[in-house]
Amino acid sequence: MIIKFTGDKIFHSLYYYLIAENLQKGDIMSFNPLKEKGISIEKQVRNWHQIVGKPYNKTEVDCYSRTRQILMNGIEVEAWGFKHQLNRFVPDNNDKELIARISRIEDSQQATANWMGPADQSVLETTLGYEQVAVDLTAWMAQNEPDPYVKETFDFGLLEDFDHLYRYSQFAYMTEGIEPDDIVQGQTDVIIGRPTQHHHNCNGIRIRKHYDKLTAHPQTKVNILTLLSGEQQTHNYYAEHGFMYGDHVLRETYAEIKDVEEEHVTMYESLIDPNETMWEKFLIHEFTEVCNYYTCMEDEPDERIKKTWELFLDIELGHLQAAAELFKKYEKRDPEEVIGTEIVIPCRFKSQKEYVQKVLEKEVDKRLEAGGEYTTIKKLPEDWASYKVQEKQNEISSPSENAIRLAGIYHDRDIVAADEELKNKEVDLLKKGLQKKGVAHNTVTPDELEEMIQKEEERKEEKEKLI
Ligand SMILES: [Fe+2]
Numbered sequence: 001m002i003i004k005f006t007g008d009k010i011f012h013s014l015y016y017y018l019i020a021e022n023l024q025k026g027d028i029m030s031f032n033p034l035k036e037k038g039i040s041i042e043k044q045v046r047n048w049h050q051i052v053g054k055p056y057n058k059t060e061v062d063c064y065s066r067t068r069q070i071l072m073n074g075i076e077v078e079a080w081g082f083k084h085q086l087n088r089f090v091p092d093n094n095d096k097e098l099i100a101r102i103s104r105i106e107d108s109q110q111a112t113a114n115w116m117g118p119a120d121q122s123v124l125e126t127t128l129g130y131e132q133v134a135v136d137l138t139a140w141m142a143q144n145e146p147d148p149y150v151k152e153t154f155d156f157g158l159l160e161d162f163d164h165l166y167r168y169s170q171f172a173y174m175t176e177g178i179e180p181d182d183i184v185q186g187q188t189d190v191i192i193g194r195p196t197q198h199h200h201n202c203n204g205i206r207i208r209k210h211y212d213k214l215t216a217h218p219q220t221k222v223n224i225l226t227l228l229s230g231e232q233q234t235h236n237y238y239a240e241h242g243f244m245y246g247d248h249v250l251r252e253t254y255a256e257i258k259d260v261e262e263e264h265v266t267m268y269e270s271l272i273d274p275n276e277t278m279w280e281k282f283l284i285h286e287f288t289e290v291c292n293y294y295t296c297m298e299d300e301p302d303e304r305i306k307k308t309w310e311l312f313l314d315i316e317l318g319h320l321q322a323a324a325e326l327f328k329k330y331e332k333r334d335p336e337e338v339i340g341t342e343i344v345i346p347c348r349f350k351s352q353k354e355y356v357q358k359v360l361e362k363e364v365d366k367r368l369e370a371g372g373e374y375t376t377i378k379k380l381p382e383d384w385a386s387y388k389v390q391e392k393q394n395e396i397s398s399p400s401e402n403a404i405r406l407a408g409i410y411h412d413r414d415i416v417a418a419d420e421e422l423k424n425k426e427v428d429l430l431k432k433g434l435q436k437k438g439v440a441h442n443t444v445t446p447d448e449l450e451e452m453i454q455k456e457e458e459r460k461e462e463k464e465k466l467i
């Protein structure tokens with residue numbers, strides 16, 4: 001382990017290394033981030049060579065190294081943007097300068113994280129990576145979320161991003177010949193979920209009930225801010241890159257799914273207690289960064305990437321110290337009241353196929369109801385507010401439905417990556433997930449999907465006869 005940063009850094013890296021080793025052996029060691037100094041802000045400036053670093057190799061990288069890289073970019077974008085919002089309210093120039101120095105460091109971390117992505121990784125390949133983040137991160141959080149209502153909301157969002165992964169996979173194959181497993185490496189299933197055309201809602205219906213900041217567990221606060229940051233960056237990525245393809249249906253699909261990510265930002269941010277102050281939020285933001293880098297450092301198999309996560313953990317501990325001091329100064333409260341005394345684990349990336357399949361089969365027909373409630377298709381009233389939105393947005397066609405139609409022409413049937421048992425349930429999943437009302441004219445019906453699957457079967461038999 002070669003660390004050139006500071007003398008302190010060597011000590012800290014060894015310390016975290018020992019913690020990670022012990023945790024892997026199943027020992028429980030408590031780590032209180034508020035008691036760690038990290039690297040002081042004035043020592044956090046890096047040169048361009050350190051900031052830019054070297055990209056990973058897209059054909060060799062572990063899919064979960066890529067998901068960590070994508071997520072941490074999103075976390076840094078949020079950390080940077082929040083600090084600029086905060087600084088517009090800060091009257092004291094010394095505090096303003098300190099926050100400006102920190103936001104500049106966040107910006108440099110964003111470059112390091114995002115630019116680990118190689119230039120030859122296409123927009124569609126990166127897009128599949130983004131949706132793999134959403135699926136496996138949300139599934140992990142749902143199973144490690146102490147608040148049952150927040151968990152229910154995670155499960156709901158999960159099935160939407162799961163369907164996005166499937167829709168984009170159609171285009172990845174048709175446009176660039178990419179099989180889903182080239183990116184998700186067999187760790188995440190790719191098959192129909194809650195149909196994307198039904199993800200468009202009346203904004204009032206998307207708004208959920210918020211937690212109570214006085215009783216919420218720090219894990220809940222960190223989980224929500226982590227996921228919110230990921231969703232926001234997913235939205236931004238589609239907004240900035242969807243135009244880069246010439247195919248009009250693909251461009252429309254990016255626009256359609258970007259709009260759902262916009263709704264996801266609304267949904268997840270509405271879970272946050274609006275009574276949190278800006279200083280409290282500052283503290284939660286830095287704590288969230290600490291917890292995510294801590295998890296990344298523990299899980300990362302690539303030694304070179306791991307060193308960056310170790311360094312960034314130390315940097316974030318420095319930010320947390322600064323945020324805690326400002327919180328104490330302005331709020332005259334103990335930071336432990338807000339973030340507790342222990343690290344939490346928000347982003348343990350691993351295969352979640354079994355969990356996702358369970359939620360998929362049970363909740364593909366789930367829908368949002370006003371007042372932060374949930375319901376199912378069968379119980380939707382005739383005047384459900386989201387029908388109007390769906391009818392307007394999909395009045396000509398739903399691009400994400402055309403994705404399946406086109407794949408049917410290119411490839412006989414849709415592109416899926418799942419075991420035979422799940423594949424055999426695809427038509428039933430569509431039957432259960434499809435609404436009767438607010439349905440686009442170009443919708444692929446369950447009968448049509450069955451025909452496509454049949455066509456592929458016949459074609460296989462023909463091929464076998466020829467051999
Ligand atoms: Fe950061």
Ligand SMILES: [Fe+2]
Pocket residue numbers: 131134160161162164165234257261
């Ligand atoms: Fe998504």
Ligand SMILES: [Fe+2]
Pocket residue numbers: 134161231234260261264
């Ligand atoms: Fe999403």
Ligand SMILES: [Fe+2]
Pocket residue numbers: 079106285286289316319
């Ligand atoms: Fe930070």
